[in-house]
Structure formats: C-alpha cells, structure tokens
Amino acid sequence: MNRKNWRAYTYYGLLITFLIFFTWGFFEVVDALQENEVAAFDAAIIQEVQSWVNEGRTARMVFITDLASVTFLTAATILIGAYLVIRKRYGWAVFFVLVNGLGGAFNGFLKELFKRQRPDILPLIEQGGYSFPSGHSMGSFIFYGALSFMLFRLLKGKWKKTIAAICAGTMILLVGLTRIYLGVHYPSDVLAGFSIGAAWLFFCIMLFHFGEYRINRRLSR
Template structure:
C-alpha cells in the first residue's frame, strides 16, 4: 500500500511466483504418480503386450548407419559421460564463483545416479532379449540412461534458463535438452537393452527427482537471501 497525491493506492500483488511454485509441486506429484502407475502395471504383468509391440516397431528401423548414430547418442547419457560432464560443469561453475549452482548440479546428478541403482536393486527386472544390438549389464527397471538423461539435461536446461540472458537462448536450451532426453530414451529401445516401460519409468522418476531438487534449490536460495537481507 502506498500514497499517491493524497490518495491511497493498493499495490497489486504479484501472483507469478505462487503460480510457478505451485506448478513445480504439481509436476512433482504428477511424475511421481506416473512412476508408480508404471510400477503397478509391471507388477500386474500388464505391460508385456505394450512393450513387445513398441520394441518390434522401433527395431524395424534397424540398419547399420542408424545403429551407429543411436550408439553415439546413447553414449551421451552413459554413466561415464554424465560423471565427467557433471564434474566439468561443476568445476566451471566453481571457477565462476557460482557455488550454489555447482552444489545443486553435483547433488542432483550424483545422488540421482545412486538413487537409480537403488531402484534397480528393488525391482531386479531382467533386460529384454529381443535383438540386443549392444551388450549392457545390470538390471533393466527403471532405465538408468533415461532417468540420468532427464536429470542431467533437465538440470542443465533449468540452470541455463536462469543464467542466460535473452528469451530465445532460454527457449533453445530447453528445446535442445528436451530433444536429447527423448532421443536417449528412443535409443535404449532401438538398441534392445530396455523395455519401453523401463524408459517411461526412467523419465517419470527422473522428472520427479529433478523437480524435487529444483524446489529444494529455490528453498535454499530463499533462506540465503532472507539471511543476507537481515544483515
């Protein structure tokens, strides 16, 4: 409330932050629900027909040149690549003295990888044996590449969206990240190392994990700013 030329003017409340944080909560709940829906369908053996149909369709595209490209794309979400990329990006952020962003990026990816390993041990689903084009060890559900790509490229997109100046730069970053996530999921089915339900579950729990950490980041940011304003 403020006074202007002898009359009181009510300052209009900005509802945009509330809408934004509300959307984060909705996305977190939606993707968490989506993951458990896939889990229920898996436990009730309701995904076999769906998985088989999608695998046969995607693997009908197989040819030598396309397979080489698919292997290249899937390697951009491998544990080795994501570990090195996360470390280099965090180092760059530290050099720029963006310590909060560096910590966020390390934690969301590092703990996320461990979380995927935990989930795989809980479900112990064996990998498909329909025309595997590469060798892949470990359990199948949820897809680590799909979950890892959503966390890594999603977190990178969120970070660039906050740090970059210019609307189109932000849009391009988001579109490239989204395209990369979808392509990685497709490669896992094409290469015969995951069921489609593994990929959907990986995307769902990866998204839920990412939105949880984004909310945690904003909460930490708020606490730090509030502490600084009191000094």
C-alpha cells in the same frame, strides 16, 4: 496479493503439480509391471522401433546413447561443476553436482529394488545390470533437465532460454528411443526412467529454491 507474489505462488504450484504428476506416473508404471500389464505395450513398441534397424542408424544411436552413459554424465557433471566453482557460482555448482550424483545413486537403488531382467529381443550392444527403471533415461532427464533449468536461469534473452529447453528436451527423448532401439530396455523401463527422473529433478529444484530463499532472507537482515 501483488503481481510478484502471484507469479511466485503460481511457479511453486506448478513445481508441486509436476512433482506429484511424475511421481504418480512412476508408480502407475510400477503397478502395471507388477500386475503383468505391460507385456503387450512393450512388445508392440519394440517391434516397431526395431523395424528401423540398419547399420548406419545403429552407429548414430550408439553415439547418442553414449551421451547419457554413466561415464559421460559423471565427467560432464564434474567439468560443469568445476566451471561453476571457477565462476563463483557456488550454489549452482552444489545443485548441479548433487542433483546428478544423488540421482545416479537413487537409480541404482531402484534397480536393485525391482531387479527386472533386461530384454533379450535383438540386443545390439552389451549392457549389464538390471533393467528397471532405465538408468540412461533417468540420468538424461536429470542431467539435461538440470542443465536446461540452470541455463534458463542464467542466460539472458528469451530465444537462448527457449533453444536450451528445446535442445534438452530433444536429447532426453532421443536417449530414451536409443535404449529401445538398441534392445537393452523395455519401453516401460524408459517411461519409468523419465517419470522418476522428472520427479527427482522437480524435487531438487524445489529444494534449490527453498535454499535460495533462506540465504536471501538471511542476507537481507
């Protein structure tokens, strides 16, 4: 096996490993929720995070959480997709729009499936709908994760790629934290949102690579 093939197999092996790991993580949270084993975990984290509440911090938390709202993510996805089309990056445009659009629909399906009510411990903002898994957490992982993956592939320079990955990871974690701070999600909702969002993202990345491989193989004939 040459070095190029070895690197490709290693990369795909990691993608499959991450997909299995995060899918397993989601079902572990689901199992704990159904067995009523998350109450102490949720209560302890909520108590700690909401001890930080003050007016100035709350305003910043609302601003951050809005960067993962349905309205913001939908608008940003459309704008980025349109930009990619203008730049004739059609494959990337399809990937980015579908991974986010179908990911949002998937979250809606899961919320209707589990029908968990939102916490009523010091909610700082109004938020309707069901609680599990957190749509903001899942949506932020998919959107910022997909954006980071795309930039990692398209940007030149190791530092640019690293900065994009760090910014995306930081944003994802901050969004999850805001959902607990604002009192609209249990920590287990956030953890489940991250897990299933990551699983969906890695699944879509694998499909993207498969499509890329098929197209390149067809063009090389």
